[in-house]
Amino acid sequence: QVQLVESGGGLVQAGGSLRLSCAASGRIFSTAVMAWFRQAPGKERQFVAAISWSGSSITYADSLKGRFTIFRDTAKNTVYLQMISLKPEDTAVYYCARGPFQMPRTSVHEYDVWGQGTQVTVSS
Numbered sequence: 001q002v003q004l005v006e007s008g009g010g011l012v013q014a015g016g017s018l019r020l021s022c023a024a025s026g027r028i029f030s031t032a033v034m035a036w037f038r039q040a041p042g043k044e045r046q047f048v049a050a051i052s053w054s055g056s057s058i059t060y061a062d063s064l065k066g067r068f069t070i071f072r073d074t075a076k077n078t079v080y081l082q083m084i085s086l087k088p089e090d091t092a093v094y095y096c097a098r099g100p101f102q103m104p105r106t107s108v109h110e111y112d113v114w115g116q117g118t119q120v121t122v123s124s
Contacts, residue, residue: 002026002113004096009118012086020081022096022115033099034072034079037108038092049081050104059104086122093117
């Protein structure tokens with residue numbers, strides 16, 4: 001059974017950067033997809049980015065392209081989310097998730113394993 005643990009969240013000023021990490025215990029199969037979602041207070045969980053475990057396919061939410069980068073280190077069983085030029089509206093709990101399929105998908109309902117989340121707060 002795969003377990004996911006996020007880290008790297010915190011408080012940052014607008015314009016700053018953060019790198020989130022998602023460490024997976026257990027085996028991530030080559031056909032899996034790893035994704036980041038976020039949820040702001042009172043809002044639905046929102047797709048951020050996803051990467052196939054092979055690294056061959058990456059998808060971003062259109063509104064976040066250019067500021068967020070997803071990448072993975074297969075040797076460390078870890079997926080990262082590099083965030084730059086952060087804005088107050090990026091404030092949310094960020095979740096890592098695993099999907100048992102080959103190509104990235106954006107629907108929260110298709111991912112079957114979730115981490116506990118890490119809080120990102122961007123001050124103005």
